[in-house]
Amino acid sequence: MxxxxxxxxxxxxxxxxxxxxxxxxxxxxxxxxxxxxxxxxxxxxxxxxxxxxxxxxxxxxxxxxxxxxxxxxxxxxxxxxxxxxxxxxxxxxxxxxxxxxxxxxxxxxxxxxxxxxxxxxxxxxxxxxxxxxxxxxxxxxxxxxxxxxxxxxxxxxxxxxxxxxxxxxxxxxxxxxxxxxxxxxxxxxxxxxxxxxxxxxxxxxxxxxxxxxxxxxxxxxxxxxxxxxxxxxxxxxxxxxxxxxxxxGAKNHGIVLPDADMDQVIKDLTGAAFGSAGERCMALPVVVPVGERTADELRERLVSEIPNLRVGVSTDSDAHYGPVVTQAHKERVVGWINKGVEEGAELVVDGREFSLQGHEKGFFIGPSLFDHVKPEMSAYQEEIFGPVLQIVRAASFEEALALPSNHQYGNGVAIFTQNGRAARDFAARVNVGMVGINVPIPVPVAYHTFGGWKRxxxxxxxxxxxxxxxxxxxxxxxTARFPDSELEHTDSSFVIPTMK
The missing domain is CATH 3.40.605.10 (Aldehyde Dehydrogenase; Chain A, domain 1)
Incomplete structure (x- = not known):
């Protein structure tokens, strides 16, 4: 050592x-x-x-x-x-x-x-x-x-x-x-x-x-x-x-409209929610499907996709993500999953008991998925910073827009849609500092700027x-002036200089 x-x-x-x-x-x-x-x-x-x-x-x-x-x-x-x-x-x-x-x-x-x-x-x-x-x-x-x-x-x-x-x-x-x-x-x-x-x-x-x-x-x-x-x-x-x-901190939302390309949405969500074990301030830990039909399809597709995620050691080239940084952080994430269950959210996929064979003492957490998360739940209000994805269902575009806009955090948000008018309206109105349109992690390129709003x-x-x-x-x-000669003087002035 x-x-x-x-x-x-x-x-x-x-x-x-x-x-x-x-x-x-x-x-x-x-x-x-x-x-x-x-x-x-x-x-x-x-x-x-x-x-x-x-x-x-x-x-x-x-x-x-x-x-x-x-x-x-x-x-x-x-x-x-x-x-x-x-x-x-x-x-x-x-x-x-x-x-x-x-x-x-x-x-x-x-x-x-x-x-x-x-x-x-x-x-x-x-x-x-x-x-x-x-x-x-x-x-x-x-x-x-x-x-x-x-x-x-x-x-x-x-x-x-x-x-x-x-x-x-x-x-x-x-x-x-x-x-x-x-x-x-x-x-x-x-x-x-x-x-x-x-x-x-x-x-x-x-x-x-x-x-x-x-x-x-x-x-x-x-x-x-x-x-x-x-x-x-x-x-x-x-x-x-x-x-x-x-x-x-952050609690970034992904809004999924009914016309979104669901195949791409699922790929984007799994990478953005679970990549780096969710330890990103620009992760996407909340998905907001608009309409029950969209929500049911999204949930079904996620339940099918999440078991395909490979959790492994950091040197495993086939692993999608590795352990969290410390045992204390692992316990914190598990604590928030427990809290979500206590508050009445439905734990659809439970990653709390995940253990990697041969690395049982490592700080690994399996992917978790919640459905029917409500805005008043503290597990929704606070940043979990782990491999946990929460589904918050919205009945309308306006309800979906209000969720990230009213949240205490305003770092990033994404909207998934093929409707340019809806995307443009969302980007202009949402009360968040960085917006992605069909981009799940909208970190701006280096010659633009990075920063969130609110807390x-x-x-x-x-x-x-x-x-x-x-x-x-x-x-x-x-402000500089260089007279042509010593003879080019001006009278004293006792008023503020202007360009009049």
Whole structure:
């Protein structure tokens, strides 16, 4: 068993807090490593390293910063097999899904390679007599990302890729459940040519999070996790005068209209609901068939399809999904299934007793399917974050539209239909931040932006795309005049300047 250390100033750093957290192999249930948990002093050490690197890195021209991002992308691609194996061993998702995690992060790195264009300001020649006005986007300074266990490659790259390309220096506080891939990414960033201190990794719990939120040298915090903690991060960060974006939980709905292509719907639902054991903020855990006929057919087709799903170890190339991340998380998911039964929902397929032969101590859960779930049930209202699909029947389009619109979460939603007018109307009216039309997991491409509404996101600016550039930079506007000679003077003015 090994210890996983912090990464500060371009090298591994052994902390002295004396506090550790176990890192499990979800396939076997065994402890495979310990990760150090940072003290306040160790967080400060990382922030000071980033501050020391900021002046030089921020003054590096955008094209040279882009070249570092190009090389980082090449190195990640060259090492993707190693990274995916490491990710699967700590998280539990199957290798193909781990590679998708990495690739989706690389798509934002590709966007960051275009930072010379994305960071350009605006210019107005002749805004007034001999006056030009222009703006520039400048980096903030030391910025931070606090990332969850479910995407240990993608979400860190979503954050630090754009932030570093913009000229900031970065502190990453990844989940202590699967910390190795973030450290390896930081090593590759240094290998790609980023100076020491540009990307640092600190492991920790609430002690480290609070130290980040309170530190006067930290100018921005990006967070992804549960809604309660996202709200806490947003409030505490704002109280300490930081720019904050905090992405929270989700309860994404899939609306199925009677004219939908049911063959494709079933394929989309099984992948979106059960892929990665449901541990995705953009998973599709609720399906809303419109009309009893649609609901009955959907249920029948799902009951036939779910037994074909293969649950296996993360290295099983034929497995559709692997274990959940920890025993505690498995117990949480099972607890929500129990709650759904207690509240009167019909458990059509029960995955609670699933056991994988030879890996009985692994954190495996079989797929579960509920029908006749009601909006007032807490198992519907809260995020389960496991391989559980709930059917909530709706009698009409309007009733189906109201379900995601009125839910406390507003991350993503999908509608399945061949009716363009209905799809257009739904997309315009639904009270949710990201919409898929016959797309079950509507994560936008990297040059657009990612972000939910309501309790799924706190803050005004979304992740990646041009929204990401705006979040990680501040705008400076310059109004300039250069008289032709010393004789060209104007009289004193005691009123506000105008263009009249």
């Amino acid at each position: 090994c210890d996983i250390h912090h990464f500060i100033s371009g090298q591994s750093f052994t902390g002295n807090s004396g506090r550790y957290s176990d890192v499990f192999d979800p396939n076997t249930g065994e402890v495979q490593a310990r990760v150090q948990l940072a003290s306040v002093d160790e967080v400060d050490r990382a922030i000071q390293a980033a501050q020391n690197a900021f002046e030089s890195w921020s003054s590096t021209n955008p094209q040279r910063r882009a070249r570092v991002m190009f090389e980082f992308k090449r190195l990640v691609e060259a090492n993707i097999d190693e990274l995916a194996a490491l990710l699967s061993k700590e998280h539990g998702k199957v290798i193909a899904d781990s590679k998708g995690d990495i690739q989706r992060g690389l798509e934002v790195i590709e966007f960051a390679c275009g930072i010379p264009h994305a960071q350009k300001g605006e210019y107005t020649f002749g805004a007034g007599p001999g006056i030009d006005v222009y703006s520039m986007r400048q980096p903030l300074g030391v910025v931070t990302g606090i990332t969850p266990f479910n995407f240990p490659a993608m979400i860190p790259m979503w954050m630090f890729g754009v932030a570093i390309a913009c000229g900031n220096t970065f502190i990453l506080k990844p989940s202590e459940r699967d910390p190795s891939v973030p450290v390896r990414l930081a090593e590759l960033m240094i290998e790609a040519g980023a100076p020491e201190g540009v990307l640092n990794v600190i492991h920790g719990d609430k002690v480290a999070v609070d130290a980040i939120l309170e530190h006067p040298l930290v100018h921005a915090v990006s967070f992804v996790g549960s809604s309660d903690i996202a709200h806490y991060v947003y409030q505490k960060g704002a109280q300490n005068h930081k720019r904050v974006q905090a992405m929270g 799924s996101a706190f803050g005004d600016i979304n992740q990646h795309g041009m929204e990401g550039v705006r979040f990680w930079t501040k705008t400076k506007t310059v």
